[in-house]
Amino acid sequence: MATQLPTTDIRIGADMIRRRKGGTPIVCLTAYTYPIARLLDPHVDLLLVGDSVAMVLHGHGTTLGASLEMMIAHGQAVMRGSARACVVVDMPAGTYEDSAARAVASARRIIGETGCQAVKLEGGVDVAVQIAAIVAAGIPVMGHIGLQPQSVEKDGGYKIKGRTDENIAALLADALAVEQAGAFSLVIEGTIETVAADITHRIAIPAIGIGASSECDGQILVIDDMVGLTVDRVPKFVKQYADLRSVIAHAAERYALEVRDREFPGRAHVFSKTSGGDEA
Template sequence: MATQLPTTDIRVGADLIRRRKGGTPIVCLTAYTYPIARLLDPHVDLLLVGDSVAMVVHGHETTLGASLEMMIAHGQAVMRGSARACVVVDMPARSYEGSAVQALASARRIVGETGCQAVKLEGGVDMARQIAAIVAADIPVMGHIGLQPQSVKKDGGYKIKGRTDETVAALIADALAVEKAGAFSVVIEGTIETVAADITRRIAIPTIGIGASDYCDGQILVVDDMVGLTVDRVPKFVKQYADLRSVITHAAERYASEVRDRVFPGPAHVFSKTNGGDDA
């Protein structure tokens, strides 16, 4: 078992996120690695170690490729790179759905081996018992309703939620169930804007939107999507704030050209008796 990583006193916790309901919007991004966590930490309130790591880092077709061990390893890396943001780690598929006992065991393992401030799981009414059990053990839980990537096979794809009266009623019931079970906040994904706005008004915990509504109490994006690193299809709701694909491609082209032309390494990048000390 990995060594537990300590939290810090200055870190934003779940209670502080809960108190932001209706206030300044909560800024959230995903992070999966130490260097990205270090870069994002000064600018965000919450870092989510999302199970999207299975897709954007490990190349799986869906988030179902994430394992508990994978989430813990990336959670540890993000905790090492973060000093102040609230770090939340996703509970991957098959780690909590079976029972409240299973969910609590998985949540305890994630928090114990990463030192993160909270866990996140998908589901509403159907996962209320799991959320309540984890919260009762003093582990903060972030909910996730609307489009649930772990249910992509069951739903037959990534389907936008809230288009019919029946699905709207189900979404509201899910939000109320997550709140009643004790979650400190809830992600609303891929949901019709007016429905997400209505849910935000109805519940007393912060809503974090992704493909939802600007009326949500905060917003989250997958960092690779946001900085233009995603190599496959980018969801409609993503705004790209940079184009790192082009930057990296150009750098790789220059490097390849200089290696083949024997331009790199040059005199400044090799060691001799007269240039540089003992350190690389």
């Protein structure tokens, strides 16, 4: 039987996530909208407003289409729909890499305009200075190593990490750099299972897996992938727990048929002088 965590009225913070290292696995999903956040909030520990929103909801080919304004708008929506989960907002490409000062300014804007609990950025050794600066400014940071979607053009595609000794050593160095810079957790994405498991056991902060290992301290999936809403290619590491594509397509088909046959709207869906109340 699955472990049932107690419900709480207290918002989960970054420190609470950090203390879950090695304990009950941390449940994480992405969320981009108010209604989805409301539905997911009772069941998860962490909601990530991922820059995957650029692809999932806005139709961009990569996450590089995300802007700071886009992330803030979706972060605000998720915060309105969430009362319990730790909400983390991705820092989009181009908002932190250039300098620590710019990274801090971007992180402050995200936190200030959304009220979220933390920000997330991609990279390891190369962004350790930025992570340390954001943490020093009092803002919790989640790291992200392994397959980094913001580097897809540089990497020539979505390439699995951890296949060579050199790359394995680089991944461990990235994980340790993120930890030492003060991050409260990190995501390991698209990495050979044994490598992700080894990194998880070597660091003192929670590792959240996506296409990584069941030995990670938690797991995250893109919500649209998980519920079968993705209209394009679904990654191999995704398990679909529902098929909402078929549900929505079937509902739209029935609606179109009833409208064309003048079955909808029926008597129950229109107003008359004798119908009670003034509310629609």
